[in-house]
Amino acid sequence: MSEPFLDTLDEQGPAPAEVARPVTSLHEGLLAALRDFIVEGHLADGARVPERALCERFNISRTPLREALKVLAAEGLIELLPNRGARVRELSPEDVRELFDVMGGLEALAGRLACERISEAEFAEIERVHHDMYRFYLRRDMHGYFHCNQAIHQLIVEAAGNITLAATYANLAGRIRRVRYSANLAKDRDRWGEAMREHEAILDALRRRAGSELSDILFLHLRNKRKAAQASAG
Amino acid sequence: MSEPFLDTLDEQGPAPAEVARPVTSLHEGLLAALRDFIVEGHLADGARVPERALCERFNISRTPLREALKVLAAEGLIELLPNRGARVRELSPEDVRELFDVMGGLEALAGRLACERISEAEFAEIERVHHDMYRFYLRRDMHGYFHCNQAIHQLIVEAAGNITLAATYANLAGRIRRVRYSANLAKDRDRWGEAMREHEAILDALRRRAGSELSDILFLHLRNKRKAAQASAG
DNA sequence: GTCCGATATTTTGCATTCATTTTTTGGAAG
DNA sequence: CTTCCAAAAAATGAATGCAAAATATCGGAC
Numbered sequence: 001m002s003e004p005f006l007d008t009l010d011e012q013g014p015a016p017a018e019v020a021r022p023v024t025s026l027h028e029g030l031l032a033a034l035r036d037f038i039v040e041g042h043l044a045d046g047a048r049v050p051e052r053a054l055c056e057r058f059n060i061s062r063t064p065l066r067e068a069l070k071v072l073a074a075e076g077l078i079e080l081l082p083n084r085g086a087r088v089r090e091l092s093p094e095d096v097r098e099l100f101d102v103m104g105g106l107e108a109l110a111g112r113l114a115c116e117r118i119s120e121a122e123f124a125e126i127e128r129v130h131h132d133m134y135r136f137y138l139r140r141d142m143h144g145y146f147h148c149n150q151a152i153h154q155l156i157v158e159a160a161g162n163i164t165l166a167a168t169y170a171n172l173a174g175r176i177r178r179v180r181y182s183a184n185l186a187k188d189r190d191r192w193g194e195a196m197r198e199h200e201a202i203l204d205a206l207r208r209r210a211g212s213e214l215s216d217i218l219f220l221h222l223r224n225k226r227k228a229a230q231a232s233a234g
Numbered sequence: 235m236s237e238p239f240l241d242t243l244d245e246q247g248p249a250p251a252e253v254a255r256p257v258t259s260l261h262e263g264l265l266a267a268l269r270d271f272i273v274e275g276h277l278a279d280g281a282r283v284p285e286r287a288l289c290e291r292f293n294i295s296r297t298p299l300r301e302a303l304k305v306l307a308a309e310g311l312i313e314l315l316p317n318r319g320a321r322v323r324e325l326s327p328e329d330v331r332e333l334f335d336v337m338g339g340l341e342a343l344a345g346r347l348a349c350e351r352i353s354e355a356e357f358a359e360i361e362r363v364h365h366d367m368y369r370f371y372l373r374r375d376m377h378g379y380f381h382c383n384q385a386i387h388q389l390i391v392e393a394a395g396n397i398t399l400a401a402t403y404a405n406l407a408g409r410i411r412r413v414r415y416s417a418n419l420a421k422d423r424d425r426w427g428e429a430m431r432e433h434e435a436i437l438d439a440l441r442r443r444a445g446s447e448l449s450d451i452l453f454l455h456l457r458n459k460r461k462a463a464q465a466s467a468g
Numbered sequence: 469g470t471c472c473g474a475t476a477t478t479t480t481g482c483a484t485t486c487a488t489t490t491t492t493t494g495g496a497a498g
Numbered sequence: 499c500t501t502c503c504a505a506a507a508a509a510t511g512a513a514t515g516c517a518a519a520a521t522a523t524c525g526g527a528c
Contacts, residue, residue, distance in 0.1 A: 027304060027314070027511085051479075061513045063297065066481085067304045070261060074305045076398075080261070083480060083519055098398040101347060102340075105399070109339025112453065164310075164332040165339070168402060215453075216446050219346065261481085285509075295483045300511085317489055317510060470528085477522070485514070492507070498500085 030058060031068045038077055038088060039174050049078060049086040076175050091179055097226065099176045104222030106169045107153060108215040111202070113160035115211035123206060126155045130203050137196050152199070156206075156218075191228045198224065264292060265302045272311055272322060273408050283312060283320040310409050325413050331460065333410045338456030340403045341387060342449040345436070347394035349445035357440065360389050364437050371430050386433070390440075390452075425462045432458065 034054070043049065055065055069086050072078050078086045091099070133148030157169050198221045205214035268288070277283065289299055303320050306312050312320045325333070367382030391403050432455045439448035 062480095063512055063514090067301050070301045071304050071308045074308055076401075084521095085480065095398070098396045101396055102343065102399050102402060105339060105343025105346070106336075108343065108449075109336065109453075112339070113335060162332045162335055164329070164406075165336050167310075168336060168406075172398075172402075212450050215342075215449065219343075219449075296510090297482055297484090318491095319510065472527080473525090475522105475524080477520105479518105479520070481516105481518085483514105483516080485512105487510105487512090489510070490507105491509080492505100494505080495503090497502080 027064055027067060030060060030064055031071055033058065034065075034068045035072060035075075035077065035174065038072065039177050041178060043088045045088055045178070046090045047088050048084075049088065051085060075171055091175070093230070096176065096179055096229075099172055100222055100226035100229075103169065103172050103176070104219045104226075106165060106172070107156065107222055108219040110157045110160040110162075110165060110169070111206065111214035111218045112211040113162055113165070114156050115206065115209040115214055117161050118159045118206070118209075122155070122159050126152055126159070126206065127203060129155065130199060133199065134196065137192070149195075149199075152202075156202075187232060188228060191224070194224065195221070195228075261298055261301060264294060264298055265305055267292065268299075268302045269306060269309075269311065269408065272306065273411050275412060277322045279322055279412070280324045281322050283322065285319060309405055325410070327464070330410065330413055330463075333406055334456055334460035334463075337403065337406050337410070338453045338460075340399060340406070341390065341456060342453040344391045344394040344396075344399060344403070345440065345448035345452045346445040347396055347399070348390050349440065349443040349448055351395050352393045352440070352443075356389070356393050360386055360393070360440065361437060363389065364433060367433065368430065371426070383429075383433075386436075390436075421466060422462060425458070428458065429455070429462075 037043070049069065051062055051065060051069075055062055058065070069078065070080070073080045073086060077089060079089045080086050129148050129151050133145055133152065136142075136144035136148060157166055160166070198217065201217050202214065202221065205217055271277070271288075283303065285296055285299060285303075289296055292299070303312065304314070307314045307320060311323060313323045314320050363382050363385050367379055367386065370376075370378035370382060391400055394400070432451065435451050436448065436455065439451055
Protein backbone atom coordinates (compact mmCIF):
# COMPACT_ATOMS: atom_id res chain seq x y z
CA MET A 1 0.00 0.00 0.00
CA SER A 2 2.69 2.44 0.90
CA GLU A 3 4.89 1.71 -2.08
CA PRO A 4 2.93 2.51 -5.20
CA PHE A 5 4.56 0.08 -7.57
CA LEU A 6 6.71 -2.36 -5.71
CA ASP A 7 3.94 -4.93 -5.60
CA THR A 8 4.23 -5.50 -9.29
CA LEU A 9 7.91 -4.93 -9.70
CA ASP A 10 9.03 -7.40 -7.13
CA GLU A 11 6.48 -10.04 -6.56
CA GLN A 12 4.74 -10.77 -9.78
CA GLY A 13 5.44 -14.00 -11.54
CA PRO A 14 7.43 -14.48 -14.72
CA ALA A 15 7.41 -11.97 -17.52
CA PRO A 16 4.16 -11.38 -19.40
CA ALA A 17 3.10 -13.23 -22.47
CA GLU A 18 4.86 -11.16 -25.07
CA VAL A 19 8.04 -13.18 -24.82
CA ALA A 20 6.06 -16.18 -25.97
CA ARG A 21 4.68 -14.38 -29.02
CA PRO A 22 7.14 -14.96 -31.84
CA VAL A 23 4.83 -13.52 -34.49
CA THR A 24 5.24 -9.94 -33.40
CA SER A 25 8.50 -8.13 -32.85
CA LEU A 26 9.90 -7.74 -29.38
CA HIS A 27 9.47 -4.03 -29.64
CA GLU A 28 5.78 -4.21 -30.45
CA GLY A 29 5.00 -6.67 -27.72
CA LEU A 30 7.06 -4.88 -25.15
CA LEU A 31 5.44 -1.61 -26.07
CA ALA A 32 1.96 -2.99 -25.47
CA ALA A 33 3.02 -4.64 -22.23
CA LEU A 34 4.65 -1.51 -20.92
CA ARG A 35 1.71 0.63 -21.92
CA ASP A 36 -0.67 -1.65 -20.07
CA PHE A 37 1.68 -1.69 -17.12
CA ILE A 38 1.47 2.07 -16.85
CA VAL A 39 -2.16 2.54 -17.84
CA GLU A 40 -3.20 0.01 -15.23
CA GLY A 41 -1.60 2.15 -12.62
CA HIS A 42 1.35 0.02 -11.50
CA LEU A 43 3.45 3.15 -11.48
CA ALA A 44 2.22 6.04 -9.39
CA ASP A 45 1.39 9.37 -10.95
CA GLY A 46 4.53 11.41 -11.32
CA ALA A 47 6.77 8.51 -10.31
CA ARG A 48 10.12 8.06 -11.97
CA VAL A 49 10.18 5.20 -14.41
CA PRO A 50 12.76 2.75 -13.07
CA GLU A 51 14.68 1.56 -16.11
CA ARG A 52 16.76 -1.04 -14.39
CA ALA A 53 13.83 -2.58 -12.55
CA LEU A 54 11.67 -2.69 -15.65
CA CYS A 55 14.46 -4.38 -17.60
CA GLU A 56 14.51 -7.17 -15.05
CA ARG A 57 10.75 -7.21 -14.87
CA PHE A 58 10.43 -7.79 -18.61
CA ASN A 59 13.71 -9.66 -19.09
CA ILE A 60 15.12 -7.34 -21.70
CA SER A 61 18.07 -5.05 -21.99
CA ARG A 62 17.86 -1.31 -21.78
CA THR A 63 17.87 -0.68 -25.52
CA PRO A 64 14.41 -2.00 -26.39
CA LEU A 65 13.02 -0.66 -23.14
CA ARG A 66 14.24 2.83 -23.90
CA GLU A 67 12.81 2.61 -27.40
CA ALA A 68 9.45 1.79 -25.89
CA LEU A 69 9.75 4.67 -23.44
CA LYS A 70 10.31 7.14 -26.25
CA VAL A 71 7.17 5.92 -27.95
CA LEU A 72 5.14 6.15 -24.75
CA ALA A 73 6.42 9.67 -24.29
CA ALA A 74 5.27 10.54 -27.80
CA GLU A 75 1.88 9.09 -26.91
CA GLY A 76 1.71 11.39 -23.93
CA LEU A 77 1.70 8.71 -21.26
CA ILE A 78 5.06 9.59 -19.77
CA GLU A 79 7.38 12.56 -20.07
CA LEU A 80 11.11 12.58 -20.64
CA LEU A 81 13.32 14.75 -18.47
CA PRO A 82 16.70 15.53 -20.04
CA ASN A 83 19.37 13.46 -18.33
CA ARG A 84 16.87 12.40 -15.72
CA GLY A 85 14.98 9.64 -17.41
CA ALA A 86 11.23 9.41 -17.62
CA ARG A 87 8.40 9.94 -15.24
CA VAL A 88 4.75 9.05 -15.39
CA ARG A 89 2.94 12.08 -16.66
CA GLU A 90 0.60 13.64 -14.18
CA LEU A 91 -2.63 14.91 -15.60
CA SER A 92 -3.53 18.36 -14.42
CA PRO A 93 -7.22 19.31 -14.23
CA GLU A 94 -6.55 21.29 -17.38
CA ASP A 95 -5.15 18.21 -19.12
CA VAL A 96 -8.23 16.25 -18.15
CA ARG A 97 -10.48 19.01 -19.42
CA GLU A 98 -8.63 19.00 -22.73
CA LEU A 99 -8.76 15.23 -23.05
CA PHE A 100 -12.48 15.12 -22.37
CA ASP A 101 -13.13 17.77 -25.00
CA VAL A 102 -11.01 16.08 -27.65
CA MET A 103 -12.62 12.72 -26.93
CA GLY A 104 -15.97 14.48 -27.17
CA GLY A 105 -14.97 15.84 -30.55
CA LEU A 106 -13.85 12.42 -31.74
CA GLU A 107 -17.04 10.78 -30.52
CA ALA A 108 -19.04 13.50 -32.23
CA LEU A 109 -17.16 12.68 -35.41
CA ALA A 110 -17.67 8.97 -34.89
CA GLY A 111 -21.41 9.50 -34.51
CA ARG A 112 -21.55 11.56 -37.66
CA LEU A 113 -19.62 9.00 -39.68
CA ALA A 114 -21.56 6.12 -38.17
CA CYS A 115 -24.80 7.68 -39.40
CA GLU A 116 -23.41 7.58 -42.91
CA ARG A 117 -22.52 3.92 -43.01
CA ILE A 118 -23.82 1.92 -40.08
CA SER A 119 -25.62 -1.27 -41.00
CA GLU A 120 -28.89 -2.41 -39.49
CA ALA A 121 -27.08 -5.25 -37.77
CA GLU A 122 -24.59 -2.89 -36.17
CA PHE A 123 -27.36 -0.60 -35.05
CA ALA A 124 -29.31 -3.51 -33.62
CA GLU A 125 -26.26 -4.51 -31.61
CA ILE A 126 -25.92 -1.03 -30.13
CA GLU A 127 -29.63 -0.98 -29.40
CA ARG A 128 -29.34 -4.31 -27.62
CA VAL A 129 -26.49 -3.08 -25.40
CA HIS A 130 -28.44 0.09 -24.78
CA HIS A 131 -31.38 -1.90 -23.46
CA ASP A 132 -29.08 -3.97 -21.31
CA MET A 133 -27.67 -0.75 -19.94
CA TYR A 134 -31.13 0.53 -19.18
CA ARG A 135 -31.87 -2.61 -17.19
CA PHE A 136 -28.68 -2.09 -15.17
CA TYR A 137 -29.75 1.51 -14.61
CA LEU A 138 -33.13 0.44 -13.25
CA ARG A 139 -31.41 -2.03 -10.94
CA ARG A 140 -28.88 0.61 -9.90
CA ASP A 141 -26.12 -1.75 -10.98
CA MET A 142 -23.23 0.66 -11.52
CA HIS A 143 -20.75 -1.94 -12.66
CA GLY A 144 -23.00 -3.38 -15.32
CA TYR A 145 -24.09 0.10 -16.40
CA PHE A 146 -20.53 1.29 -16.92
CA HIS A 147 -19.61 -1.79 -18.85
CA CYS A 148 -22.50 -1.27 -21.27
CA ASN A 149 -21.81 2.44 -21.45
CA GLN A 150 -18.22 1.88 -22.52
CA ALA A 151 -19.33 -0.79 -24.99
CA ILE A 152 -21.80 1.57 -26.66
CA HIS A 153 -19.27 4.34 -27.13
CA GLN A 154 -16.77 1.84 -28.47
CA LEU A 155 -19.34 0.38 -30.86
CA ILE A 156 -20.14 3.83 -32.21
CA VAL A 157 -16.45 4.49 -32.84
CA GLU A 158 -16.15 1.15 -34.59
CA ALA A 159 -19.28 1.78 -36.63
CA ALA A 160 -17.63 4.92 -37.99
CA GLY A 161 -15.39 2.63 -40.03
CA ASN A 162 -12.33 4.79 -39.68
CA ILE A 163 -9.22 3.07 -38.37
CA THR A 164 -7.34 6.33 -37.96
CA LEU A 165 -10.15 7.69 -35.83
CA ALA A 166 -10.29 4.52 -33.74
CA ALA A 167 -6.53 4.62 -33.13
CA THR A 168 -6.56 8.28 -32.15
CA TYR A 169 -9.49 7.67 -29.86
CA ALA A 170 -7.77 4.70 -28.24
CA ASN A 171 -4.68 6.75 -27.56
CA LEU A 172 -6.61 9.44 -25.72
CA ALA A 173 -8.70 6.88 -23.89
CA GLY A 174 -5.51 5.24 -22.66
CA ARG A 175 -4.15 8.51 -21.35
CA ILE A 176 -7.29 9.39 -19.45
CA ARG A 177 -7.89 5.92 -18.10
CA ARG A 178 -5.33 6.61 -15.41
CA VAL A 179 -7.59 9.18 -13.83
CA ARG A 180 -10.37 7.84 -11.73
CA TYR A 181 -13.36 9.91 -12.69
CA SER A 182 -15.99 7.22 -12.49
CA ALA A 183 -17.73 5.51 -9.61
CA ASN A 184 -18.90 8.89 -8.45
CA LEU A 185 -22.11 8.64 -10.38
CA ALA A 186 -23.62 6.86 -7.40
CA LYS A 187 -23.42 10.06 -5.41
CA ASP A 188 -25.13 11.98 -8.14
CA ARG A 189 -28.36 10.27 -9.01
CA ASP A 190 -29.53 13.24 -11.03
CA ARG A 191 -26.53 12.99 -13.32
CA TRP A 192 -27.12 9.29 -13.74
CA GLY A 193 -30.69 9.88 -14.86
CA GLU A 194 -29.56 12.67 -17.14
CA ALA A 195 -26.89 10.49 -18.70
CA MET A 196 -29.47 7.80 -19.32
CA ARG A 197 -31.72 10.31 -21.08
CA GLU A 198 -28.81 11.51 -23.17
CA HIS A 199 -28.19 7.94 -24.23
CA GLU A 200 -31.83 7.68 -25.28
CA ALA A 201 -31.29 10.74 -27.47
CA ILE A 202 -28.09 9.23 -28.88
CA LEU A 203 -29.88 6.05 -29.88
CA ASP A 204 -32.75 8.02 -31.35
CA ALA A 205 -30.51 10.21 -33.47
CA LEU A 206 -28.54 7.19 -34.61
CA ARG A 207 -31.74 5.39 -35.56
CA ARG A 208 -32.72 8.34 -37.71
CA ARG A 209 -29.18 8.56 -39.08
CA ALA A 210 -29.19 12.20 -38.06
CA GLY A 211 -25.46 12.74 -38.20
CA SER A 212 -25.20 16.39 -37.37
CA GLU A 213 -27.67 16.08 -34.52
CA LEU A 214 -25.95 13.01 -33.12
CA SER A 215 -22.67 14.85 -33.34
CA ASP A 216 -24.00 17.62 -31.11
CA ILE A 217 -25.55 15.23 -28.62
CA LEU A 218 -22.37 13.19 -28.26
CA PHE A 219 -20.18 16.20 -27.74
CA LEU A 220 -22.52 17.62 -25.11
CA HIS A 221 -22.83 14.19 -23.51
CA LEU A 222 -19.06 14.13 -23.00
CA ARG A 223 -19.17 17.71 -21.79
CA ASN A 224 -21.70 16.81 -19.13
CA LYS A 225 -19.70 13.75 -18.19
CA ARG A 226 -16.68 15.96 -17.71
CA LYS A 227 -18.57 18.44 -15.61
CA ALA A 228 -19.91 15.68 -13.41
CA ALA A 229 -16.42 14.26 -13.05
CA GLN A 230 -14.99 17.65 -12.18
CA ALA A 231 -17.75 18.31 -9.67
CA SER A 232 -17.17 15.05 -7.83
CA ALA A 233 -13.38 15.04 -8.08
CA GLY A 234 -12.63 18.70 -7.55
CA MET B 235 15.98 11.64 -60.33
CA SER B 236 16.17 7.92 -60.25
CA GLU B 237 17.32 7.90 -56.65
CA PRO B 238 14.52 9.38 -54.61
CA PHE B 239 16.55 10.64 -51.70
CA LEU B 240 20.16 10.88 -52.62
CA ASP B 241 19.91 14.58 -53.32
CA THR B 242 19.52 15.32 -49.69
CA LEU B 243 21.56 12.51 -48.29
CA ASP B 244 24.72 13.32 -50.13
CA GLU B 245 24.88 16.91 -51.03
CA GLN B 246 23.32 18.88 -48.23
CA GLY B 247 25.56 20.85 -45.97
CA PRO B 248 26.39 20.06 -42.39
CA ALA B 249 23.88 18.46 -40.07
CA PRO B 250 20.78 20.51 -39.15
CA ALA B 251 20.62 22.85 -36.24
CA GLU B 252 19.69 20.35 -33.57
CA VAL B 253 23.30 19.61 -32.76
CA ALA B 254 23.75 23.24 -31.78
CA ARG B 255 20.81 23.22 -29.36
CA PRO B 256 22.14 22.08 -26.02
CA VAL B 257 18.92 22.94 -24.21
CA THR B 258 16.94 20.08 -25.70
CA SER B 259 17.91 16.45 -25.73
CA LEU B 260 19.46 14.89 -28.77
CA HIS B 261 16.50 12.62 -29.09
CA GLU B 262 14.00 15.46 -29.28
CA GLY B 263 15.96 17.42 -31.81
CA LEU B 264 16.74 14.42 -33.95
CA LEU B 265 13.11 13.39 -33.89
CA ALA B 266 11.98 16.74 -35.21
CA ALA B 267 14.72 16.80 -37.83
CA LEU B 268 13.93 13.31 -39.03
CA ARG B 269 10.21 13.99 -39.12
CA ASP B 270 10.76 17.08 -41.23
CA PHE B 271 13.13 15.12 -43.42
CA ILE B 272 10.40 12.61 -44.19
CA VAL B 273 7.43 14.96 -44.26
CA GLU B 274 9.21 17.18 -46.72
CA GLY B 275 9.46 14.26 -49.06
CA HIS B 276 13.18 13.55 -49.12
CA LEU B 277 12.35 9.88 -48.94
CA ALA B 278 10.04 8.52 -51.58
CA ASP B 279 6.75 6.92 -50.71
CA GLY B 280 7.28 3.32 -49.76
CA ALA B 281 11.06 3.66 -49.81
CA ARG B 282 13.13 1.78 -47.30
CA VAL B 283 14.53 4.02 -44.60
CA PRO B 284 18.31 3.75 -44.92
CA GLU B 285 19.59 3.54 -41.35
CA ARG B 286 23.25 3.69 -42.15
CA ALA B 287 22.92 6.64 -44.47
CA LEU B 288 20.77 8.59 -42.05
CA CYS B 289 23.25 7.95 -39.25
CA GLU B 290 25.95 9.58 -41.31
CA ARG B 291 23.60 12.32 -42.44
CA PHE B 292 22.81 13.31 -38.86
CA ASN B 293 26.14 12.28 -37.33
CA ILE B 294 24.71 9.95 -34.75
CA SER B 295 24.89 6.27 -34.02
CA ARG B 296 22.14 3.83 -34.74
CA THR B 297 20.71 3.78 -31.23
CA PRO B 298 19.17 7.27 -31.16
CA LEU B 299 18.18 6.97 -34.79
CA ARG B 300 16.29 3.79 -34.15
CA GLU B 301 14.58 5.34 -31.16
CA ALA B 302 13.37 8.13 -33.40
CA LEU B 303 12.20 5.64 -36.01
CA LYS B 304 10.05 3.83 -33.47
CA VAL B 305 8.40 7.11 -32.53
CA LEU B 306 7.79 8.04 -36.15
CA ALA B 307 6.27 4.62 -36.67
CA ALA B 308 3.94 5.22 -33.73
CA GLU B 309 3.00 8.53 -35.30
CA GLY B 310 2.07 6.71 -38.46
CA LEU B 311 4.66 8.31 -40.69
CA ILE B 312 6.63 5.15 -41.34
CA GLU B 313 5.98 1.49 -40.79
CA LEU B 314 8.24 -1.14 -39.28
CA LEU B 315 8.70 -4.45 -41.02
CA PRO B 316 9.94 -7.22 -38.73
CA ASN B 317 13.62 -7.84 -39.45
CA ARG B 318 13.39 -5.64 -42.45
CA GLY B 319 13.69 -2.19 -41.03
CA ALA B 320 11.37 0.65 -41.77
CA ARG B 321 9.78 2.07 -44.84
CA VAL B 322 7.98 5.29 -45.54
CA ARG B 323 4.33 4.58 -45.18
CA GLU B 324 2.35 4.85 -48.35
CA LEU B 325 -1.04 6.42 -47.98
CA SER B 326 -3.74 4.50 -49.76
CA PRO B 327 -6.78 6.41 -51.01
CA GLU B 328 -8.59 4.91 -48.05
CA ASP B 329 -5.96 6.28 -45.66
CA VAL B 330 -6.33 9.73 -47.20
CA ARG B 331 -10.09 9.52 -46.87
CA GLU B 332 -9.75 8.61 -43.22
CA LEU B 333 -7.27 11.35 -42.53
CA PHE B 334 -9.43 13.99 -44.15
CA ASP B 335 -12.44 12.91 -42.14
CA VAL B 336 -10.58 12.89 -38.83
CA MET B 337 -9.06 16.27 -39.57
CA GLY B 338 -12.55 17.46 -40.43
CA GLY B 339 -13.78 16.19 -37.09
CA LEU B 340 -10.94 17.91 -35.27
CA GLU B 341 -11.53 21.16 -37.10
CA ALA B 342 -15.22 20.89 -36.31
CA LEU B 343 -14.27 20.50 -32.67
CA ALA B 344 -11.83 23.39 -32.88
CA GLY B 345 -14.54 25.62 -34.30
CA ARG B 346 -16.94 24.64 -31.56
CA LEU B 347 -14.42 25.30 -28.82
CA ALA B 348 -13.24 28.50 -30.46
CA CYS B 349 -16.78 29.87 -30.33
CA GLU B 350 -16.75 29.34 -26.59
CA ARG B 351 -13.63 31.26 -25.84
CA ILE B 352 -12.26 33.26 -28.75
CA SER B 353 -11.40 36.87 -28.00
CA GLU B 354 -12.33 39.78 -30.18
CA ALA B 355 -8.67 40.30 -31.01
CA GLU B 356 -8.29 36.69 -32.15
CA PHE B 357 -11.42 36.93 -34.24
CA ALA B 358 -10.24 40.19 -35.78
CA GLU B 359 -6.99 38.47 -36.77
CA ILE B 360 -8.85 35.66 -38.48
CA GLU B 361 -11.11 38.17 -40.20
CA ARG B 362 -8.08 40.05 -41.42
CA VAL B 363 -6.50 36.95 -42.93
CA HIS B 364 -9.86 36.05 -44.42
CA HIS B 365 -10.01 39.36 -46.24
CA ASP B 366 -6.44 38.91 -47.43
CA MET B 367 -7.44 35.54 -48.74
CA TYR B 368 -10.42 37.01 -50.55
CA ARG B 369 -8.14 39.47 -52.28
CA PHE B 370 -5.89 36.63 -53.40
CA TYR B 371 -8.99 34.81 -54.64
CA LEU B 372 -10.06 37.81 -56.72
CA ARG B 373 -6.58 38.02 -58.17
CA ARG B 374 -6.52 34.29 -58.81
CA ASP B 375 -3.32 34.08 -56.77
CA MET B 376 -3.28 30.44 -55.75
CA HIS B 377 -0.13 30.62 -53.70
CA GLY B 378 -1.30 33.52 -51.59
CA TYR B 379 -4.74 31.99 -51.28
CA PHE B 380 -3.42 28.71 -49.95
CA HIS B 381 -1.16 30.43 -47.50
CA CYS B 382 -4.06 32.38 -46.02
CA ASN B 383 -6.31 29.33 -46.10
CA GLN B 384 -3.83 27.31 -44.04
CA ALA B 385 -3.34 30.20 -41.68
CA ILE B 386 -7.08 30.51 -41.02
CA HIS B 387 -7.51 26.85 -40.22
CA GLN B 388 -4.47 26.98 -37.98
CA LEU B 389 -5.75 30.08 -36.21
CA ILE B 390 -9.08 28.41 -35.51
CA VAL B 391 -7.32 25.42 -34.01
CA GLU B 392 -5.23 27.72 -31.86
CA ALA B 393 -8.27 29.74 -30.82
CA ALA B 394 -9.77 26.53 -29.43
CA GLY B 395 -7.24 26.79 -26.62
CA ASN B 396 -6.68 23.06 -26.39
CA ILE B 397 -3.07 21.91 -26.60
CA THR B 398 -4.04 18.26 -26.87
CA LEU B 399 -6.26 19.06 -29.81
CA ALA B 400 -3.55 21.13 -31.48
CA ALA B 401 -1.00 18.33 -31.07
CA THR B 402 -3.34 15.68 -32.44
CA TYR B 403 -4.22 17.93 -35.35
CA ALA B 404 -0.56 18.60 -36.08
CA ASN B 405 0.20 14.89 -36.16
CA LEU B 406 -2.48 14.18 -38.74
CA ALA B 407 -1.54 17.25 -40.76
CA GLY B 408 2.04 15.98 -40.89
CA ARG B 409 0.95 12.60 -42.17
CA ILE B 410 -1.20 13.99 -44.92
CA ARG B 411 1.21 16.68 -45.97
CA ARG B 412 3.12 14.08 -47.94
CA VAL B 413 0.24 13.71 -50.36
CA ARG B 414 -0.07 16.38 -52.99
CA TYR B 415 -3.73 17.16 -53.11
CA SER B 416 -3.48 20.86 -53.70
CA ALA B 417 -2.59 22.93 -56.72
CA ASN B 418 -5.47 21.32 -58.55
CA LEU B 419 -7.90 23.97 -57.49
CA ALA B 420 -6.85 25.93 -60.53
CA LYS B 421 -8.47 23.32 -62.76
CA ASP B 422 -11.66 23.49 -60.80
CA ARG B 423 -12.78 27.06 -60.63
CA ASP B 424 -16.20 26.04 -59.35
CA ARG B 425 -14.66 24.38 -56.33
CA TRP B 426 -12.55 27.42 -55.66
CA GLY B 427 -15.59 29.68 -55.60
CA GLU B 428 -17.46 27.18 -53.46
CA ALA B 429 -14.57 27.00 -51.00
CA MET B 430 -14.53 30.77 -50.79
CA ARG B 431 -18.25 30.82 -50.00
CA GLU B 432 -17.75 28.17 -47.36
CA HIS B 433 -15.10 30.33 -45.76
CA GLU B 434 -17.58 33.21 -45.72
CA ALA B 435 -19.98 30.96 -43.84
CA ILE B 436 -17.21 29.90 -41.45
CA LEU B 437 -16.39 33.48 -40.61
CA ASP B 438 -20.07 34.32 -40.20
CA ALA B 439 -20.73 31.46 -37.81
CA LEU B 440 -17.60 32.28 -35.86
CA ARG B 441 -18.67 35.93 -35.61
CA ARG B 442 -21.98 34.82 -34.15
CA ARG B 443 -20.19 32.31 -31.88
CA ALA B 444 -22.50 29.67 -33.30
CA GLY B 445 -20.48 26.64 -32.23
CA SER B 446 -22.70 23.82 -33.38
CA GLU B 447 -23.31 25.47 -36.72
CA LEU B 448 -19.63 26.23 -37.26
CA SER B 449 -18.85 22.65 -36.37
CA ASP B 450 -21.09 21.41 -39.19
CA ILE B 451 -19.73 23.90 -41.69
CA LEU B 452 -16.12 23.02 -40.94
CA PHE B 453 -16.68 19.30 -41.21
CA LEU B 454 -18.49 19.68 -44.52
CA HIS B 455 -15.83 22.09 -45.73
CA LEU B 456 -13.21 19.41 -45.19
CA ARG B 457 -15.48 16.86 -46.81
CA ASN B 458 -15.78 18.96 -49.91
CA LYS B 459 -12.06 19.56 -49.91
CA ARG B 460 -11.53 15.82 -49.81
CA LYS B 461 -13.95 15.20 -52.63
CA ALA B 462 -12.26 17.82 -54.76
CA ALA B 463 -8.87 16.27 -54.01
CA GLN B 464 -10.13 12.80 -54.85
CA ALA B 465 -11.71 14.02 -58.06
CA SER B 466 -8.53 15.67 -59.29
CA ALA B 467 -6.10 13.03 -58.01
CA GLY B 468 -8.09 9.89 -58.77
C1' DG C 469 21.60 19.16 15.78
C1' DT C 470 21.48 21.25 11.19
C1' DC C 471 23.42 22.81 7.04
C1' DC C 472 26.85 22.62 3.53
C1' DG C 473 30.14 20.62 0.37
C1' DA C 474 33.19 16.85 -1.41
C1' DT C 475 33.30 12.19 -2.79
C1' DA C 476 31.17 7.79 -4.09
C1' DT C 477 27.44 5.56 -6.31
C1' DT C 478 23.88 5.25 -9.46
C1' DT C 479 21.61 6.52 -13.58
C1' DT C 480 21.33 8.24 -18.04
C1' DG C 481 22.50 8.78 -23.04
C1' DC C 482 24.81 7.19 -26.65
C1' DA C 483 28.34 4.26 -29.08
C1' DT C 484 29.83 -0.08 -30.03
C1' DT C 485 29.58 -4.96 -30.42
C1' DC C 486 27.41 -9.39 -31.36
C1' DA C 487 24.13 -12.86 -32.98
C1' DT C 488 20.50 -13.49 -36.56
C1' DT C 489 18.12 -12.65 -40.39
C1' DT C 490 17.81 -10.95 -44.88
C1' DT C 491 19.64 -9.65 -49.24
C1' DT C 492 23.00 -9.91 -52.69
C1' DT C 493 26.34 -12.20 -55.39
C1' DG C 494 28.46 -15.91 -57.89
C1' DG C 495 28.34 -19.96 -60.21
C1' DA C 496 26.66 -24.33 -61.84
C1' DA C 497 22.93 -26.95 -63.89
C1' DG C 498 19.43 -27.20 -67.17
C1' DC D 499 20.29 -17.43 -71.45
C1' DT D 500 17.57 -18.44 -67.56
C1' DT D 501 16.89 -20.64 -63.07
C1' DC D 502 18.25 -22.30 -58.90
C1' DC D 503 21.10 -22.77 -54.94
C1' DA D 504 24.97 -21.76 -51.90
C1' DA D 505 28.09 -18.63 -49.90
C1' DA D 506 29.28 -13.86 -48.94
C1' DA D 507 27.89 -9.47 -47.65
C1' DA D 508 24.95 -6.36 -45.50
C1' DA D 509 21.33 -4.99 -42.50
C1' DT D 510 18.61 -5.65 -38.51
C1' DG D 511 17.55 -6.31 -33.47
C1' DA D 512 19.19 -6.41 -29.10
C1' DA D 513 23.05 -6.60 -25.42
C1' DT D 514 26.90 -4.58 -23.59
C1' DG D 515 30.34 -0.90 -22.71
C1' DC D 516 31.63 3.72 -21.59
C1' DA D 517 31.68 8.72 -20.65
C1' DA D 518 28.89 12.29 -18.65
C1' DA D 519 25.42 13.74 -15.67
C1' DA D 520 22.63 13.33 -11.64
C1' DT D 521 21.79 11.54 -7.11
C1' DA D 522 23.09 9.73 -2.72
C1' DT D 523 26.30 9.31 1.03
C1' DC D 524 29.31 10.92 4.30
C1' DG D 525 32.12 14.09 6.96
C1' DG D 526 32.97 18.57 8.74
C1' DA D 527 31.80 23.42 9.94
C1' DC D 528 28.81 26.13 12.46
